[in-house]
């Protein structure tokens with residue numbers, strides 16, 4: 001089968017690899033309907049994370065082709081969505097809603113889902129079936145639920161977005177844009193998207209942004225304060241993972257407010273004294289997408305939300321390298337790969 005492998009930073013190839021097989025009795029094998037490239041795949045691509053002949057990808061939707069003997073709920077032929085962490089969904093951490101930190105969690109990135117077929121561990125705990133085989137136009141949105149939508153949604157929940165709240169969103173990648181969508185769906189009064197790209201601003205408005213701030217850093221913080229009576233946002237979504245974006249998020253938030261941070265942190269260190277006097281709540285980490293999947297699938301199935309709009313380039317898997325390049329050069333927000 002065909003699978004995307006990153007040989008070294010900047011060197012993405014599509015190899016013919018071994019078809020996966022059931023390893024554990026709780027495994028399922030999926031034939032993917034589509035997969036995609038994540039903003040976080042750019043960290044190794046740019047040499048910021050170690051990479052050496054690594055299978056790529058952690059987002060996936062598709063049809064169950066085979067299940068292990070201990071799988072009870074997931075059936076062959078089901079169309080399913082899963083998260084980027086496999087989880088048992090039964091341990092204390094999972095039951096508390098933090099499936100990405102399951103005591104048995106398996107990162108799907110360690111398996112690689114930019115491939116025709118994928119082995120999913122802990123199938124019953126990880127996979128959620130859709131009501132039927134989706135129309136083709138719903139596939140991108142269901143794929144978005146696997147990571148970027150689930151992550152943006154968690155960020156909005158962690159930031160306590162809701163009625164009466166003004167939500168600021170730092171980061172205009174796919175996760176930030178879907179954080180806008182989530183904040184709107186959760187009932188926020190105002191959603192301030194921070195972006196300097198016209199196409200991303202337009203999509204942010206489509207998803208529910210009421211205000212756009214083009215400034216970054218301290219100037220961006222000042223603009224958010226001007227828009228919020230000098231106080232800052234009630235809720236801020238951080239969807240980048242750098243020192244600058246994290247501090248921008250904390251400083252854009254009013255005392256007593258909440259920051260939901262989901263950008264994978266790279267060399268972020270927080271100044272203790274500033275944090276102490278900020279009076280801001282911080283909550284984030286790898287999103288427990290599994291917690292939100294049933295609701296997200298329902299909203300997509302009912303066509304209430306259309307998160308698949310974040311995909312602005314679709315390529316056959318053979319052209320994966322072109323997709324990485326387009327995202328690296330910011331010519332594409334998010335790339336969908338087809339088979």
Ligand SMILES: [Zn+2]
Pocket residue numbers: 087088089090091092093094095099101102103104105
């Ligand atoms: Zn668990």
